[in-house]
Amino acid sequence: MTGKTYTRRSFLGATAVAFAEAGLSACTGAGTNSSGGGSTSSSGGGSNNLRVFTYEDNATIGTFKAQIAKFDQQNGTTTTVDSLPGSGAAVYPDKLRTELLGGSGPDVWRIWGGQIGAPYAKARQAADLAPYYTKYGWDSRINQNAIAGMTFNGVKSGVPFFLAGMGGWYNKALFAKAKVSVPKSYAELEQANDALVAAGVTPAGVGGKYGWDIMRLFEYLLEQSAGPELHDKLLTGAESWDRPEVVTAFTNFKKWQDKKWIPQGALGLDPADIEPAYVQGKTAYTITGQWTEVNAIQNAKKSASDFGTFQLPTDHTPVRHSGFVEGYMINARSGNKDKAAALIDFLVKPETQKALGITGSTVNGAEPDKSKLPLAYQWSQINKESPFYTVQDQAFPKQQTDAYFSVQSDILQGKTSPAEAAKRMQEIVSSWTQKQ
């Protein structure tokens, strides 16, 4: 490394000038505009146009757009909504990154917290929202743990509105068929799995395509074998992964496949296909968050009373579950930050959150309606009582997460032993922590 720092804009600028001299500036100008942003105005209070990028799916996009229209009506703005539903955190951040590098990008975007949102803050693509936290009093209205999930190096780069708590979501009819009840300990969960298999039912519907879905099973097994304190230290690299608790978790992970407690060929299954299988009666349960009540149960026109949800038993105190936050960021180059912040403030008002049917709102007074979303409401109560551990694909950067998914894959295919997998995980995590 030469040590000399260049800026991408200076490189693009220099080359663009050369092109401009050749009469081609019109074709290359986009990359040199330093005041880009989603809207064209160059000041904080600029035009009345806003653009929001999100990943609402078909079940929720209509409601979201209706609320945006309400904001526009109240504020005289024109807000465009672009949505990319689909593969979760696997693809959406790529599209967002491309839009931002295209010289413009949205004014406001939805994003996950932790290591998925972190690169946008680190690269200063996301604005520092501290002034708006003060202006709108978000600190006193929003769950502090959730705010921490969107604060990077002390900079509040996002406003969290959703706090996911993930656990078991099950089909009551299939539990009844196998004569099993909600497990209270890990041993009971294993017994329930055996009973379900004996009754001809695949217990846990998880899929390995993209890695993040089947990861929810492994991280639960790690919480169960390592306990809360060690699990947290493992996620930050403060303790070595090359230890018996991790080996136990990997051994159990393989056991779940060998005993057919997860679908045959789970590694090749798309989460979008297998996760809702418990609603279709093809699997007994899945490991997911509150959104499944709207996206899978209500979308299939099924009654919530036919399904149940529970915290996966860890045999530790406190009982924790996997969790993550989602929120909104504002483009640091937006010419319309004030109105973008006003839009976010509108979106995190309790009445808007309720209208949007946010099943795990971080906003005080915006708990889901017990009569409309009884299972999500149950999780809002669990979230009040139980802490959560950071879902592993937000705990690690994407590169380390993918390397970890490779280890998961090799374990399930019998290509590596649990002891070797623990060693490999230590190498992956330590290479990341050394870079920090």
Next chain:
Amino acid sequence: MATTTASAGTTVSTRTRTRRGTQHGRVTPWLFALPALIVYVVFLVYPAFSSLFFSLTDWDGLSPDYHVVGLDNYRAMLKDPVVKQAAVNNLIWSVVTIVVPVVLGLVLAVLLNGKVRGKPVLRMVFYTPGVLPLVAVASIWGWLYNPQYGAVNALLRDIGLGSLAQPWLGQNSTALAAVMVPAIWLRTGFPMLLYLAALQGIPQDQYEAATMDGAGRFQQFWYITMPNLRGANYIVIALSLIDSFKVFDLIYATTYGGPGTATQVMGTWMYFNVFQYYQAGYGTAIAVVISLAAIAVGIPYVRSQTKEHQ
């Protein structure tokens, strides 16, 4: 003298006109080519050189700053086990998805060139997969390969070969081959159409003369059909070669490079590094290597074929 002068004047005038004409003749083609050249330079040459430069940096793909790191990214590729795996996968992919669709396309073209009932329908059936969106194809084959409910395993079980039922996309040993099957399915129709068009251009009298001389069907195919298909071969193989180097979308949408990194190819690994791991410098170095490999393989073939045509 006067004559001489006049003659000299005429000569000078002619030379001037000729020079002007020559100059005009040199400039005119460039003027015609200029619009296309501008597009070519702006959208291909400039981005290519820009990428080459970024491959020498540690740019993360998001931040405004970066450092020039020389050839570090290229050295890092030598130590990256996924690059080696992706290069091998690319090689396997190229060989299989060139040879199999070309041979199948030729066989289908020869069969459909004969007296076959429902020829237009069959042509459409074989060509249709090639016009389907690749993401839709990935979804279709993802369902077909579903280990529990997919048609592939169901068929195997129905015909008594249940022991061969596999989690096709869920294990390293079968995942790449399983993705190559839809690629072959997609890519057979195009060579078939080209070969069919070429077959229909072969004069019938060549076959009649060969028949008179006592040549059998295989001899006719080998000594008449194949030489006449040389032009079509050139187009089919060149396009297939380019297609196979570009492989990205089908793998990305079907397996996402997994399980683990088992189906990563250079294109997907480049994408993962640039867009997902925030290692744009390293990712563009991979892109440069892919381009150089494509050029190294493509140019000699195109040159040899061009010479042959001349």
